[in-house]
Amino acid sequence: MAMLEVNDIHTYYGNIHALKGISITVEEGEIVTLIGANGAGKTTTLRTISGLLTPREGSISYLGKDIVGTPAHKLVYERMAMVPEGRGVFAKLTVQENLEMGHFSREDKDGIARDLERVFTLFPRMKERRKQVAGTLSGGEQQMLATGRAMMSAPRLLMLDEPSMGLAPVLVDAVFDAIVEINKEGTTILLVEQNALMALSIANRGYVLQTGQIVLHDDAEKLKNNEMVQKAYLGVD
Amino acid sequence: MNKSITIKDIISKGLIAGVVILSLNVIGFITLLGERELITGWFSLGHVFLVATPMAVAYFTTKNMDYESKAKPIGVGFVIGAVSAIPSIILVFLETNTDLRQFLANVSPALTEFLTFGQGVVAGSFILLLFFAVMSALASFVGLLDKKIQHPLVTGVAWVLGIATFSEVLLIRIRDTFGRGVAKFIFEGETLNPIIALFIFLVAAGITLWWDQKGDGIKVTFAGFSPQKKKQLSKGRSLILMVVILFLPLLLGSYLTEVTNNVGIYILMGLGLNIVVGFAGLLDLGYVAFFAIGAYVMGVLTSEGALGLDIGFTFWTALPVAVLTAILFGIILGVPVLGMRGDYLAIVTLGFGEIIRVLAVSDVFKGTLGGAQGILQIPKPEFFGIRLVQPEQLYYVVLGGVLLAVFIATRLRDSRLGRQWMAMREDEDVAEAMGMNLVATKLMAFATGAAFSGLAGAIFASKLTSIFPHSFNLIISINVLALIIVGGVGSIPGVFAGALILVGLPELLREFAEFRMLIYGVLLIVMMLYKPEGFLPDERRKRESSTDEELSLAEN
Numbered sequence: 001m002a003m004l005e006v007n008d009i010h011t012y013y014g015n016i017h018a019l020k021g022i023s024i025t026v027e028e029g030e031i032v033t034l035i036g037a038n039g040a041g042k043t044t045t046l047r048t049i050s051g052l053l054t055p056r057e058g059s060i061s062y063l064g065k066d067i068v069g070t071p072a073h074k075l076v077y078e079r080m081a082m083v084p085e086g087r088g089v090f091a092k093l094t095v096q097e098n099l100e101m102g103h104f105s106r107e108d109k110d111g112i113a114r115d116l117e118r119v120f121t122l123f124p125r126m127k128e129r130r131k132q133v134a135g136t137l138s139g140g141e142q143q144m145l146a147t148g149r150a151m152m153s154a155p156r157l158l159m160l161d162e163p164s165m166g167l168a169p170v171l172v173d174a175v176f177d178a179i180v181e182i183n184k185e186g187t188t189i190l191l192v193e194q195n196a197l198m199a200l201s202i203a204n205r206g207y208v209l210q211t212g213q214i215v216l217h218d219d220a221e222k223l224k225n226n227e228m229v230q231k232a233y234l235g236v237d
Numbered sequence: 238m239n240k241s242i243t244i245k246d247i248i249s250k251g252l253i254a255g256v257v258i259l260s261l262n263v264i265g266f267i268t269l270l271g272e273r274e275l276i277t278g279w280f281s282l283g284h285v286f287l288v289a290t291p292m293a294v295a296y297f298t299t300k301n302m303d304y305e306s307k308a309k310p311i312g313v314g315f316v317i318g319a320v321s322a323i324p325s326i327i328l329v330f331l332e333t334n335t336d337l338r339q340f341l342a343n344v345s346p347a348l349t350e351f352l353t354f355g356q357g358v359v360a361g362s363f364i365l366l367l368f369f370a371v372m373s374a375l376a377s378f379v380g381l382l383d384k385k386i387q388h389p390l391v392t393g394v395a396w397v398l399g400i401a402t403f404s405e406v407l408l409i410r411i412r413d414t415f416g417r418g419v420a421k422f423i424f425e426g427e428t429l430n431p432i433i434a435l436f437i438f439l440v441a442a443g444i445t446l447w448w449d450q451k452g453d454g455i456k457v458t459f460a461g462f463s464p465q466k467k468k469q470l471s472k473g474r475s476l477i478l479m480v481v482i483l484f485l486p487l488l489l490g491s492y493l494t495e496v497t498n499n500v501g502i503y504i505l506m507g508l509g510l511n512i513v514v515g516f517a518g519l520l521d522l523g524y525v526a527f528f529a530i531g532a533y534v535m536g537v538l539t540s541e542g543a544l545g546l547d548i549g550f551t552f553w554t555a556l557p558v559a560v561l562t563a564i565l566f567g568i569i570l571g572v573p574v575l576g577m578r579g580d581y582l583a584i585v586t587l588g589f590g591e592i593i594r595v596l597a598v599s600d601v602f603k604g605t606l607g608g609a610q611g612i613l614q615i616p617k618p619e620f621f622g623i624r625l626v627q628p629e630q631l632y633y634v635v636l637g638g639v640l641l642a643v644f645i646a647t648r649l650r651d652s653r654l655g656r657q658w659m660a661m662r663e664d665e666d667v668a669e670a671m672g673m674n675l676v677a678t679k680l681m682a683f684a685t686g687a688a689f690s691g692l693a694g695a696i697f698a699s700k701l702t703s704i705f706p707h708s709f710n711l712i713i714s715i716n717v718l719a720l721i722i723v724g725g726v727g728s729i730p731g732v733f734a735g736a737l738i739l740v741g742l743p744e745l746l747r748e749f750a751e752f753r754m755l756i757y758g759v760l761l762i763v764m765m766l767y768k769p770e771g772f773l774p775d776e777r778r779k780r781e782s783s784t785d786e787e788l789s790l791a792e793n
């Protein structure tokens with residue numbers, strides 16, 4: 001059984017039909033990416049899965065449970081975590097305080113200490129800057145912090161919304177390396193990206209979204225070589 | 238940063254100061270304060286306010302300017318002062334030749350008399366011009382002085398003005414404590430004796446001078462103490478503070494204790510609203526509603542008048558009922574506004590506050606709440622058979638409420654719920670993504686805030702023994718919000734500072750009563766420009782209102 005099964009969901013913003021039947025499966029241990037242009041519905045899909053939006057039709061099952069209608073804050077306790085678009089660090093809190101917010105859902109002190117060490121190994125810069133106010137970090141560091149904070153809830157499924165947005169190329173590499181590392185340590189990843197090339201280079205499989213629908217679904221390697229994907233998203237003529 | 242100054246700058250600054258004075262004259266502020274003499278035979282509060290603006294403008298204009306000789310900035314100050322007198326002089330001439338009172342009620346012969354120092358129009362205007370010019374030049378001169386001299390000088394003047402301004406209150410205390418003779422020696426009527434004023438100035442300036450020289454040394458010695466000794470010292474300080482708080486009514490006397498009680502009730506409300514606005518970041522403008530609910534529950538349950546239910550409630554048994562009712566209404570208000578943020582929330586809560594007040598006035602509940610006539614004959618609290626009638630006795634009821642509220646607020650701030658509030662204030666979506674239940678978090682904030690306000694209302698009703706709907710105006714909500722902002726949003730000590738400044742001071746400065754709102758407005762504008770984080774800001778909030786640059790500097 002797949003870890004996450006999204007089956008034909010339709011999500012609306014008022015009368016706007018944003019998702020017109022999206023179906024996605026994510027197997028345990030995978031990196032799956034959703035790529036597509038602006039307004040294709042990638043973020044809406046993530047927000048629907050994480051419970052911030054409720055689909056009007058369709059079903060979502062996570063770890064075998066139907067989670068449609070489960071509020072976002074409860075899904076954190078089911079060990080599903082999301083790093084929102086635009087990073088969303090608590091700008092006025094320090095790095096340390098941000099990370100503390102991340103393990104809000106947990107009680108196991110030993111596990112928390114272990115995970116904090118893990119985040120600091122993954123992002124050594126966060127250790128250096130633990131006393132610094134998050135709003136003063138660079139964009140890349142904020143992305144690292146947001147990712148690290150999500151990891152503090154010890155998720156089995158980590159969803160990232162546009163982690164490369166607005167970052168310098170060298171930092172994009174660093175962030176993606178960290179994502180691969182997190183995945184190797186056993187966390188399943190669902191990654192939404194506009195930077196299709198980067199996303200496909202680390203993912204196992206990918207879905208291509210267009211105006212609220214999935215137009216393509218294949219192994220990442222194959223998608224990279226797909227003519228349509230190359231034209232539309234990879235800038236290859 | 239040094240700037241060169243052109244003639245145009247000087248004239249325009251002088252005119253700005255002049256227009257400010259002109260408007261103070263026209264609204265009657267100066268005339269009113271002119272009646273309040275500060276130092277016998279010398280000057281009144283009106284004079285201080287009259288000349289404060291050009292002096293401040295002159296001081297700040299010349300402080301950073303380039304100059305070859307000291308004469309230049311002093312000259313600039315002189316010109317600014319002279320120019321700033323012109324609008325007032327024009328006003329004087331207009332007043333003597335035409336009757337302006339039908340348009341400007343406060344432009345009266347009394348004002349002219351005051352502005353011309355009773356010396357006739359021509360000579361008086363000249364004196365006024367000279368007075369402004371010399372005082373402004375003096376301000377510029379003080380700005381040039383070495384910090385070592387400037388600081389004691391300014392402190393001394395501030396002390397004299399402060400003591401003279403609060404003479405009314407001080408007089409009573411001094412008379413009660415040291416006897417009539419001492420009071421008469423210091424104050425003539427309500428004004429300060431010039432010799433005593435000089436003495437105060439010298440003492441204040443002297444102490445400041447001494448502290449500036451030796452203070453650093455003492456601080457270093459203190460810093461050198463062992464942690465144990467420091468702990469002892471801070472313990473000693475807390476002990477002294479506790480004793481002072483406990484015996485405050487003895488120190489203050491009846492009138493000041495009454496003022497303190499009012500401040501205390503505002504502190505109680507401020508602590509509650511601070512949770513809603515400061516901790517949780519929910520802008521609530523209808524906060525007075527819970528205050529009203531607390532007061533009316535207390536009134537209906539305990540009143541010995543016609544409207545009292547007479548079912549055996551005393552102050553102490555009605556108190557929890559009042560608080561619980563307020564909490565219930567806090568939640569009732571909370572539910573419909575769960576999805577709202579910022580401005581929308583402010584408007585809805587504003588409406589809620591008005592609904593409660595209008596219901597209290599309305600005929601619908603006239604039978605139970607008394608309509609516009611309110612509820613009368615609410616008994617004062619009783620404590621082991623003693624009826625607490627005097628302000629000195631009621632002080633302890635208010636004190637109990639405030640201490641309880643401080644304890645709860647502090648514990649909540651540092652609790653898991655406090656962290657939830659903080660995260661929600663920063664970013665609702667991310668807070669939810671961290672596993673926080675926003676619905677419960679918001680409702681807890683509204684409920685806790687309402688509880689404090691309900692408690693304040695209940696004590697208020699019992700203290701006043703009668704309540705009327707018009708006591709629960711929107712202006713109370715605004716006052717409470719303003720005191721939080723002035724003290725520092727999210728800061729518990731800030732609530733105390735804000736309440737003292739916005740509720741305590743106006744009670745003591747009766748002269749300003751008519752212009753209370755004007756002063757509120759000016760104070761808030763100045764605060765936001767120069768000290769946006771408030772007087773006693775919360776550490777974390779301080780970060781929020783400072784710029785990013787400052788932040789990284791402070792943290793590295």
